[in-house]
Amino acid sequence: xxxxxxxxxxxxxxxxxxxxxxxxxxxxxxxxxxxxxxxxxxxxxxxxxxxxxxxxxxxxxxxxxxxxxxxxxxxxxxxxxxxxxxxxxxxxxxxxxxxxxxxxxxxxxxxxxxxxxxxxxxxxxxxxxxxxxxxxxxxxxxxxxxxxxxxxxxxxxxxxxxxxxxxxxxxxxxxxxxxxxxxxxxxxxxxxxxxxxxxxxxx
Numbered sequence: 001x002x003x004x005x006x007x008x009x010x011x012x013x014x015x016x017x018x019x020x021x022x023x024x025x026x027x028x029x030x031x032x033x034x035x036x037x038x039x040x041x042x043x044x045x046x047x048x049x050x051x052x053x054x055x056x057x058x059x060x061x062x063x064x065x066x067x068x069x070x071x072x073x074x075x076x077x078x079x080x081x082x083x084x085x086x087x088x089x090x091x092x093x094x095x096x097x098x099x100x101x102x103x104x105x106x107x108x109x110x111x112x113x114x115x116x117x118x119x120x121x122x123x124x125x126x127x128x129x130x131x132x133x134x135x136x137x138x139x140x141x142x143x144x145x146x147x148x149x150x151x152x153x154x155x156x157x158x159x160x161x162x163x164x165x166x167x168x169x170x171x172x173x174x175x176x177x178x179x180x181x182x183x184x185x186x187x188x189x190x191x192x193x194x195x196x197x198x199x200x201x202x203x
Contacts (some may be wrong), residue, residue: 010111011098012143015090017118022138023059024080028087029113029140031055031072037095037108037144044091047084053077054084086140094144103146112143 006012018025028047031054032040046052055071056063056078065075091110099105118137 006143007145008101009103009146010143011094011101011103012112012141013090013093013097014139014141015086015093016139017137018086018140019135020083020086020138021080022115022117022136024054024078024083025087025115025138025140027056027059028054028080028083029115030057032087032091032110032113032142035110036147037091037110038106040091040110041088044084044088047079048081048088050079050081053079087142090140090142091144094142098144098146107147107149108144109147110142111145112141114141115139 031043035043043052047054053066053071054077055074056076057072057074060074060076063076063078066077071077095105095108098108116139118139120134120136123133123135
């Protein structure tokens with residue numbers, strides 16, 4: 001399982017054959033995408049402590065609604081504690097890998113979380129008999145990326161430049177209008193002078 005090719009500013013962690021629910025893993029992975037790492041860890045801790053539930057948008061058959069406002073457009077949800085614990089371990093591994101690459105641990109963003117089906121095996125009963133029930137496993141891959149820090153010091157300068165450009169643009173039409181008025185007045189004076197000369201010569 002290797003869905004992502006990491007770049008210089010990215011790191012990832014993979015866990016194979018995790019004995020957790022694939023359905024809950026898919027729902028939780030969707031909620032973790034595009035979240036800062038610190039918020040994601042806090043979110044997972046709240047699920048483990050049963051303070052927040054995971055909204056079930058896809059696998060919500062026969063699932064009751066939870067109190068409070070809708071999350072991600074639905075009110076149905078569950079508290080997958082075991083899944084949240086596994087995700088927390090994998091996310092911490094991704095943070096450690098980012099630290100090894102020299103990335104800023106406090107400035108990471110989850111840009112990808114993929115869940116896939118693991119190996120399925122028949123459970124074994126005593127005396128080697130095979131049960132009809134199949135044990136399921138889940139593969140998880142999480143990738144994090146270092147966010148670019150915003151340059152707050154240069155923003156006012158840009159705003160000042162934009163304002164000055166706007167002022168120049170507004171001042172330029174005013175100057176053109178004034179020049180046009182002067183030209184009209186000058187032409188009208190010349191016209192009057194010409195008429196006065198014509199009248200004086202005719203008389």
